[in-house]
Amino acid sequence: MIQSISILAGKNKVGLAERFSEIHIDAGEIIGIVGPTGSGKSALIEDIEQLAQRDTTSSRQILLNGKVPDADLRFDPKKKLVAQLSQNMNFLADMTVDEFLRLHAKCRGKDSLLSEKVIYYANSLTGEPIRKDMNLTVLSGGQSRSLMVADVAFISDSPVVLIDEIENAGIKKHEALELLSGNGKIILVVTHDPVLALLTQRRLVMRKGGVEKILTTTEDEKRLSVYLNQVDRELFTIREQVRHGEEISLEASSVASVTENIIG
Numbered sequence: 001m002i003q004s005i006s007i008l009a010g011k012n013k014v015g016l017a018e019r020f021s022e023i024h025i026d027a028g029e030i031i032g033i034v035g036p037t038g039s040g041k042s043a044l045i046e047d048i049e050q051l052a053q054r055d056t057t058s059s060r061q062i063l064l065n066g067k068v069p070d071a072d073l074r075f076d077p078k079k080k081l082v083a084q085l086s087q088n089m090n091f092l093a094d095m096t097v098d099e100f101l102r103l104h105a106k107c108r109g110k111d112s113l114l115s116e117k118v119i120y121y122a123n124s125l126t127g128e129p130i131r132k133d134m135n136l137t138v139l140s141g142g143q144s145r146s147l148m149v150a151d152v153a154f155i156s157d158s159p160v161v162l163i164d165e166i167e168n169a170g171i172k173k174h175e176a177l178e179l180l181s182g183n184g185k186i187i188l189v190v191t192h193d194p195v196l197a198l199l200t201q202r203r204l205v206m207r208k209g210g211v212e213k214i215l216t217t218t219e220d221e222k223r224l225s226v227y228l229n230q231v232d233r234e235l236f237t238i239r240e241q242v243r244h245g246e247e248i249s250l251e252a253s254s255v256a257s258v259t260e261n262i263i264g
C-alpha cells in the first residue's frame with residue numbers, strides 16, 4: 001500500500017541544484033505540474049514513473065512511504081506505479097464495454113462485477129450515456145475518457161495517476177479528480193487550464209528542467225476555483241444542449257446564475 005511518495009531534489013538542465021530538499025506527497029493529494037514547453041514536466045513525471053534513484057538526467061531520487069523502493073517495483077512491468085490518462089487516448093479493442101471491463105478486472109485479479117460500478121461512475125462524468133453492450137470503438141471522446149477515469153479509479157492498481165492534457169476531454173473535470181483522489185490515489189495533473197490547476201492543493205512550477213517553485217493554492221485561488229468550476233459545469237451543460245440540437249435559453253436558471261456574474 002502506497003501512502004506517500006517523496007521527490008528528493010536533483011539538478012536542473014544547467015546543473016544547478018533544485019531549490020527544495022524534499023517534496024512529500026500523500027495518498028489522495030492532487031498536485032499540479034505547470035511550466036512552459038521544455039521546462040521539464042515530462043522528465044519529472046518520468047522520474048516518478050521509473051522511481052529514479054539518482055540515475056536519470058535530473059539526478060532526482062524517489063522514495064515510496066519514505067523508503068527506497070524495492071528493485072522489483074522498479075523493473076516489473078506488472079507493478080506499474082503510474083497510470084496515465086490523456087486526451088488523445090482511445091480504446092482500440094473490438095469488444096463491448098462490459099467485456100473489456102470484465103477482462104480487465106480478471107487480469108488484475110478483481111471481481112468482474114466491478115464492471116457495473118465502473119459504468120455507473122463513468123456515466124456520472126459524461127453527458128452521453130454509456131451502455132454496457134456498446135462497442136468500445138463507437139464511444140465518443142468524452143465517453144472513452146470517462147470510462148478510462150472510472151476504470152483507473154476502481155480496477156487499476158496504480159497508486160499514482162498522471163493526467164495530461166484533459167482540458168477538452170468532454171468530461172466533468174472536478175468530479176473526475178474527486179473520483180480518483182477519493183480512492184486514495186496520488187494525482188499529478190500537467191495542465192495550464194485554470195479549472196484544473198486551481199483544483200490542486202499544490203502546483204510545482206517547472207523551469208529549465210528543475211522545480212523552481214512550489215505554490216500552495218491560496219484561499220483566493222480556492223474561491224476562484226469554485227467559481228470557475230461553476231462556469232465549467234455550465235459550459236458542459238450548454239455543450240450537451242448544443243450537441244442534442246436544443247435551443248439555448250438565457251433565462252434557464254442554471255445558465256442565468258453564471259451569466260449574471262459575467263454580463264451583469
Ligand SMILES: Nc1ncnc2c1ncn2[C@@H]1O[C@H](COP(=O)(O)OP(=O)(O)OP(=O)(O)O)[C@@H](O)[C@H]1O
Nearest residue numbers: 011012013036037038039040041042043057058209
Ligand atoms: N533536470 C534535467 N536535467 C537535464 N535535462 C533535463 C532535465 N529536465 C528535463 N531535461 C531535458 O529537457 C528536455 C525538455 O524536457 P521535458 O520534455 O521534460 O519538458 P516539458 O516541460 O515536458 O515540455 P513539453 O511541454 O513540450 O512536453 C528533454 O530533452 C529532457 O530530457
